[in-house]
Amino acid sequence: MTRTASVLRARGARLGLFFWLAAPAALAAATGGPVDPAASSGGAPVLVRDTEVGSVLTDMAGRTLYTYRIDEATPGKSACTGTRYTMQNGRQFGQVPLPAARARKTCMEKWPPFLAGADARPAGSWSLIAREGGAKQWAYEGKPLYTSGKDRRPGDVDGEGGLPNLPLWAAAMAPTTLPPGFRLVRREEGLVLATADGRPAYVRRGARLRRKVSASAELLQPVVAPSFGTVKGKWTIFDAGGIKQYAYDREPLYVLPDGFTDADAQREGGWATALYRRAAPVPAQVGTRTTLLGKVYTTDTGMTLYRFSCTESEVPDFLPCDDAGDAAAYWSALCGDAKECSRRWRPYRAAANARPSGEWTIEEVADPPFLDPAGATAPPEAPRVKAWAYRGRPLYTFVDDDEPGQTLGDWINYFSRSSFDAVVVPGPGIY
Amino acid sequence: MFGRVARTRDRFAISFFGALAFSAGVAIQPAASQVPTGTIGLVITGWHHALHETDDPKNECSTGYTAGDYTNAEAQPDHAELRRKFGHPYSRGPNGELTNYSPMAVEDPIPPSELTTRTGYGLNLDGTADGKATPRTCAHAKFASPEGVQVDNQLARVVGCTKGWRKGGFSDAFYNEEIYTNPVNRILIEITGVDDERNDPQVEVAIYKGEDRLTRDPAGKYIPFLTQRIDARFPEYSTKLRGRIVDGVLITDPDPDATARLPIRWIAKVAERRIRDLQLRIPLAGSWPVAMLAGYEDNKIWWNSQKAHHIAMPAAQNSPPSQYRALMRYADGYPDPKTGQCTAISAAYRVETVRAFIAHPETPQQRTAAATMVHARCPCSDPAGLHGASAIPS
Numbered sequence: 156m157t158r159t160a161s162v163l164r165a166r167g168a169r170l171g172l173f174f175w176l177a178a179p180a181a182l183a184a185a186t187g188g189p190v191d192p193a194a195s196s197g198g199a200p201v202l203v204r205d206t207e208v209g210s211v212l213t214d215m216a217g218r219t220l221y222t223y224r225i226d227e228a229t230p231g232k233s234a235c236t237g238t239r240y241t242m243q244n245g246r247q248f249g250q251v252p253l254p255a256a257r258a259r260k261t262c263m264e265k266w267p268p269f270l271a272g273a274d275a276r277p278a279g280s281w282s283l284i285a286r287e288g289g290a291k292q293w294a295y296e297g298k299p300l301y302t303s304g305k306d307r308r309p310g311d312v313d314g315e316g317g318l319p320n321l322p323l324w325a326a327a328m329a330p331t332t333l334p335p336g337f338r339l340v341r342r343e344e345g346l347v348l349a350t351a352d353g354r355p356a357y358v359r360r361g362a363r364l365r366r367k368v369s370a371s372a373e374l375l376q377p378v379v380a381p382s383f384g385t386v387k388g389k390w391t392i393f394d395a396g397g398i399k400q401y402a403y404d405r406e407p408l409y410v411l412p413d414g415f416t417d418a419d420a421q422r423e424g425g426w427a428t429a430l431y432r433r434a435a436p437v438p439a440q441v442g443t444r445t446t447l448l449g450k451v452y453t454t455d456t457g458m459t460l461y462r463f464s465c466t467e468s469e470v471p472d473f474l475p476c477d478d479a480g481d482a483a484a485y486w487s488a489l490c491g492d493a494k495e496c497s498r499r500w501r502p503y504r505a506a507a508n509a510r511p512s513g514e515w516t517i518e519e520v521a522d523p524p525f526l527d528p529a530g531a532t533a534p535p536e537a538p539r540v541k542a543w544a545y546r547g548r549p550l551y552t553f554v555d556d557d558e559p560g561q562t563l564g565d566w567i568n569y570f571s572r573s574s575f576d577a578v579v580v581p582g583p584g585i586y
Numbered sequence: 587m588f589g590r591v592a593r594t595r596d597r598f599a600i601s602f603f604g605a606l607a608f609s610a611g612v613a614i615q616p617a618a619s620q621v622p623t624g625t626i627g628l629v630i631t632g633w634h635h636a637l638h639e640t641d642d643p644k645n646e647c648s649t650g651y652t653a654g655d656y657t658n659a660e661a662q663p664d665h666a667e668l669r670r671k672f673g674h675p676y677s678r679g680p681n682g683e684l685t686n687y688s689p690m691a692v693e694d695p696i697p698p699s700e701l702t703t704r705t706g707y708g709l710n711l712d713g714t715a716d717g718k719a720t721p722r723t724c725a726h727a728k729f730a731s732p733e734g735v736q737v738d739n740q741l742a743r744v745v746g747c748t749k750g751w752r753k754g755g756f757s758d759a760f761y762n763e764e765i766y767t768n769p770v771n772r773i774l775i776e777i778t779g780v781d782d783e784r785n786d787p788q789v790e791v792a793i794y795k796g797e798d799r800l801t802r803d804p805a806g807k808y809i810p811f812l813t814q815r816i817d818a819r820f821p822e823y824s825t826k827l828r829g830r831i832v833d834g835v836l837i838t839d840p841d842p843d844a845t846a847r848l849p850i851r852w853i854a855k856v857a858e859r860r861i862r863d864l865q866l867r868i869p870l871a872g873s874w875p876v877a878m879l880a881g882y883e884d885n886k887i888w889w890n891s892q893k894a895h896h897i898a899m900p901a902a903q904n905s906p907p908s909q910y911r912a913l914m915r916y917a918d919g920y921p922d923p924k925t926g927q928c929t930a931i932s933a934a935y936r937v938e939t940v941r942a943f944i945a946h947p948e949t950p951q952q953r954t955a956a957a958t959m960v961h962a963r964c965p966c967s968d969p970a971g972l973h974g975a976s977a978i979p980s
Contacts, residue, residue, distance in 0.1 A: 243673065254673035254682075418797075418819075445819055447770055447849050447856045484672040487681040491688050528681040529671050555886065563890045566855050567687060569674065585819070586769050586797070 199271070199281045199293045203329040206312050207434060207514050209339050209346060210329040212295065214302060217309025220269055220327040222298040224317065225473060231284055233292060233299045235262040235472065243469035253470065254484035258531045262472040266314075266324070268292040269300040295327055304478065305547050308516075313547030316475065318466050319574075323473050334386050334401065342582040343443070343450065345434035348403055350378070350410055355583070356429040357420055358406040374423055375409035377401075403429055417583040435513025440506055440543065443580055444560045450580040452545065454503055454552060457559025461500070462548040463524075465573035476573065477548065479533035483525035485573035486532065497523035500551040500564075500575070502542035509543075518544040545578055625944075626783070626870065628775040631800060631808045632762050632938030636707035636739060636878060637746050638732070639753055646703040647747035653696040654749075654903035655685055661695040678907075686893045689910035698908035699747040705730055708739030708934035709865055709880040711840070717918070722842060724928040726918040738932035740916040741883060744909060750902030757895075757902045761852045765800070770851035772796030774814050775868070776944045777829075777836060783870050786831040791838050791866065794944070795823035795849050810940040818947040823847050825864065836868040846881065850891055857891035860884040862920060862930055868939065877937045882919035882930035889913060 201220065202213045212220045225234040241256040253259060271291040277283050283291045284299055293300050303314025303324070317323030331339070333348070337356075340349040348356040357375055380392040380399040391402045401408045408429055411420055420426045437443075441460070442453045452460045465477035465485045476485050490496035505517040520542040521533035543550045553564025553575070565577040643650045659665055659676040669675055672682030679691030706729025712720055715736050719725040728736040750757030765771040774796040779789045797817035801809045817823075825846040829838035846864040850857050861881035868877040889910065895902065919930035 245675065248675035251673060251675055252670050254671070447820070447851070447858065482673065484674070484677070484682045488672065488674055488677055488684045489687050491679065491683050491691065492681045495688075555890070562856070563887075566894050568894055569684060572674075 198278050199269075199275075199295070201293075204310055205432070206310055206326075207346075208312050208315070208326060208341055210331060211312060212300070212327040212329050213309070214269060218302040219306055219310070219312050219314065220295075220300040221266065221303055221314050221324050222295075222327050223266065223301060224321070224323045224325070225471075226299050230297065233268060233284060233286055235266050235268070235299075235301060236287060237261045237263045238472070240470050240472065243467070244471075245469040251469070253467070253482070255482035255529065255531050258480060259482070260474070260480075262474055265304045265474055265478070266301040267304070269302060298327070300327055305475070307547070311547060315546075316464065316466070317473065318468055323466070324475075332388060334380075334384065334390060339431055342428060343434065343580045344428060345430055346432040348408065348429040348431050354410045355417070356401075356403075356408040356410055357426045358403075358408065358429050360425050360427050374415070375411055375420065375426060378408040378410055403431075416586070418585075435515075438509060438512050438515050438543070440503075440509060441515065445585070446560050446562050446577070447585070448562055448565060448577055448579060449584045450582065451562065452550075452578045452580060453559065458552050458556055459560065459562050459564065460503060460543075460545075460550045460578050461553055461564045461575045462545060462550055462578055463500075463573065463575055464548065465569075468572055479521070480531050483528050483530050483532050485569060486524050487528035488569045489567050489573060489575065492528055493523035493526050496525070499554045500524070501554070502540050503550040503552060505541050505543050514546045516544045516547070517541055518547075518549055520544075520549040550578065551575070624778060624780040626777040626780055627814070627942045627944035628777075628868070628939040629796060629800065629814050629942040630771075630773040630775070630937050630939055631765060632936075633765060634753075634758055634762070634936045635742060635745055635751050636876075636880075636934035636936045637742055637752060638703060638705045638707055638729075639746070643699070643747060643749075643752065646701060647699040648702050649697075649699040650747070651749045651903055652699045652747045652908065653694070653905060654900060655905045656900055657903075658694045658696050658905050658907070662692070663695075685906040686895065689893075689906040692907055694905050694908045696905075698905065698912065701743045701746040703729075705732060706737060706739050706742055707731060707876075707878070707936070708737035708742070708932065709867065709878065710736055711738040711863060711865070711880060711882065711932050712918070722920055724918045724921055724926075726916065726932075737934070738918065739880070739934040740918045740931045741888075741933035743916045744912045744931070748902065748904050748909070750904055755902070757852075757904070761850075764851055764853075766802070768851045769797050769799055769817075770849050770856055772798065772800075772814065772817070773848055774816065774942065774944050775866070775939065777870075780831070783831065784834045789829050789831060789836070791827040791829050791836070793823075793825040793827070793846060793848070793864075795820045796944075808940045810942065812942055813945050814942040815945045816947060820849070823849055823858075827864065827866070829866070831870060834870050836866055836870055838864075838866040840865055845884075852891065853895050855891065855894040858887060859891065860887045861933070868937075877939055878934055879937050880932070880934040883933045884930050885913055885917055886929075888931070888933075 200215050202215065202217065203210050204213045204217060214220060223235050228234065239259065239261050241253055243251045243253055245251055268286060269292060271283055271293050275283060275291060280296045282294045282297065284294050286292050305313040312326050314324050315322065315326055336351050338349050338351055339346045340353060340355060350356065356378055377395055377398060377400040380401045382399055384392055386392055389404045391405065392399050393402055406429065440455050442455055442457060443450050444453045444457055454460060463477055465475060465481065467474050467476050476482060486496055490499045502520045502522050509517060511517055519539040521537040522540045523537060525532045526534055526537055555563040562577050564575055567575040639646055656676050659678050662678060668677045668682060674682060677683065678685050679688050683691040685692060708729060712723040714720065717726045717728045726740055729739055731737050745751040749755050772795060774794040776792045776794065777789050780786055794816040796814045798814050801812055803809050825844065827838040827841065829836055840863050842863045844864065846861045848859040848861065850859055861883055864881040866879055913931060914927065917928035917931040919928055919932055921928045
């Protein structure tokens with residue numbers, strides 16, 4: 156993963172702008188150079204870091220900052236508090252005790268607030284909220300910021316997640332230099348330029364601006380630029396015979412019309428998505444395979460890889476429950492006792508010479524994942540194996556998958572709480 | 587290119603054949619220029635367990651509907667303790683297991699309702715009149731069809747008293763809506779070598795996974811004669827059969843060595859069916875009341891497609907411990923040579939279809955030809971270099 160960063164100073168925010176500092180200072184900050192938080196008094200001491208999901212805000216230690224969807228219901232206040240819940244208040248089933256409630260962490264313990272010094276002052280998009288107990292917490296564009304207990308290394312963005320169709324925790328994204336109407340979307344190949352509605356931009360392979368662009372581009376339409384728009388950096392606007400068209404890195408940009416899918420562009424042949432930043436290489440031990448779920452990651456023998464995820468959906472703080480030390484009941488509901496869970500879900504062991512790459516890391520994983528189904532996961536006495544993890548979550552194979560490409564372990568689901576799911580390659584899906 | 591051409595065909599099909607079909611009110615043979623002569627395309631629009639049922643389940647089942655998972659959970663003596671210990675309202679196993687993933691962890695305290703009717707729908711898959719064991723089947727009881735034919739459909743004994751799978755039930759309705767909404771469920775049937783739609787002693791039948799959506803008219807009926815493209819990404823979901831047409835009904839021949847794989851998506855669970863010895867009875871021009879698809883469903887693969895629906899259990903009134911045991915008990919196909927346990931279960935489904943144009947993936951030559959045609963007619967083509975870079979910063 157390329158990891159460059161620049162200091163984002165809130166002094167700039169006073170002017171309504173962010174200063175993207177020149178490379179030397181930026182790299183100094185990124186590489187642990189002398190950045191004095193005091194110099195940012197009156198502003199938030201934050202960095203910008205390029206990650207696999209885009210440019211994110213981090214604290215001065217490089218920890219990714221996150222926003223919390225539930226905070227939207229309490230403007231000016233944080234909903235992530237030190238309250239230790241012991242009961243679920245289910246809409247369907249009423250009051251039910253939480254499993255292993257005594258070991259349950261609080262939201263504040265799992266998501267430490269990004270606190271401000273006593274002399275911090277709001278500026279521009281940066282504001283301060285008061286926490287219970289009197290501490291001040293930074294907020295960006297009105298959203299309180301947190302770090303995540305899931306992130307273990309600078310540059311990790313493992314805290315993103317939540318419920319299906321309801322992301323609760325999102326990395327705080329730094330403003331980008333993209334022209335209006337563009338955004339970045341994550342796909343297998345990396346971060347790709349896309350229109351505001353999420354349609355990826357395409358380039359004609361080999362069609363650099365200095366040559367004539369092929370005339371066979373009638374299915375994919377030019378991304379039209381405003382007549383008097385200005386761009387900078389790798390962006391250009393050129394006259395494409397009566398219209399203005401965007402180009403990035405000297406390659407004209409096109410999009411598919413409404414109703415067409417990625418598969419249509421593939422059938423056309425000769426088109427590639429407009430890559431903004433290439434993804435880190437996938438480890439040699441990991442492959443991909445197209446299934447009815449879409450393209451999924453597999454072992455080197457083609458067996459589908461799965462990950463366990465969990466969110467306590469019936470508790471006001473919606474805490475994740477897939478961290479080491481969380482209730483084992485979320486596992487045992489899906490796979491039985493420790494021995495049976497270990498039989499069904501096998502950690503995908505990393506080869507002795509394996510090295511992490513981008514979002515792919517090698518973690519010490521408890522196997523079996525718990526010893527007492529009424530206790531907590533990953534107790535210290537549980538044996539550990541070195542296994543592959545994707546975005547911080549260990550990867551498993553499923554015992555019932557008998558052949559490459561089978562996905563029998565997908566959507567094994569403790570509804571709205573824990574779930575085993577095949578790890579789908581980022582991208583548009585198959586439909 | 588394939589997509590553009592196919593959509594052009596869609597528009598043509600809707601405007602021309604669709605209008606003709608509506609005005610005539612009958613199925614229409616496609617023009618020779620659109621579909622090769624002697625080819626019939628069908629797309630599946632409905633799929634139901636072939637159950638012989640009345641409005642009152644007590645007519646067919648020992649105690650009416652089977653009690654569902656939650657009803658059984660509340661009848662367990664340790665229900666409150668399990669709820670307190672494991673935090674799920676309906677954890678039922680000793681380790682807090684949900685029964686759909688660990689059906690053998692616990693038995694249902696309420697005995698399941700058993701199918702008692704001797705009348706049923708299906709096909710005679712094992713070729714016997716009495717269901718005695720054969721080298722590839724386990725002994726089982728046969729149903730008598732309303733016409734008096736001995737037929738196999740052991741899966742009806744597994745699901746026939748489950749409210750959700752009966753007529754108008756939650757599971758049945760949900761799945762059939764997902765056939766409409768999700769292209770994972772797109773199954774195409776292509777019959778080739780048809781000389782006479784009423785009687786033809788030999789035709790070829792191919793089943794494919796499609797990739798396009800279905801279209802309904804304002805009355806909710808599926809519109810026939812639209813283009814359905816074969817999803818070339820999934821050749822594993824293709825099956826070839828041989829058959830014949832008798833009095834307007836397509837009848838395919840059994841092939842005990844073939845396993846058909848069919849895609850399924852139900853309540854967000856993407857899965858598949860594996861059906862051995864698949865056979866079709868599909869009315870094309872006659873008065874046969876229902877189209878039927880039958881064969882031996884692989885136990886494990888079938889259970890996988892069912893097991894993830896904990897959310898659906900209250901509405902489906904489905905209890906996995908009883909259902910899983912019934913699956914194993916009634917399985918009647920392909921015994922495991924070591925254990926003797928049958929690994930598949932005879933099943934019959936009532937399917938609904940409409941005619942469709944089935945578009946095959948283009949060969950490179952066809953793609954080139956199609957591209958030439960498009961360039962010739964498309965006003966947005968660019969011989970003058972409209973999309974070329976005329977003011978190019980170097």
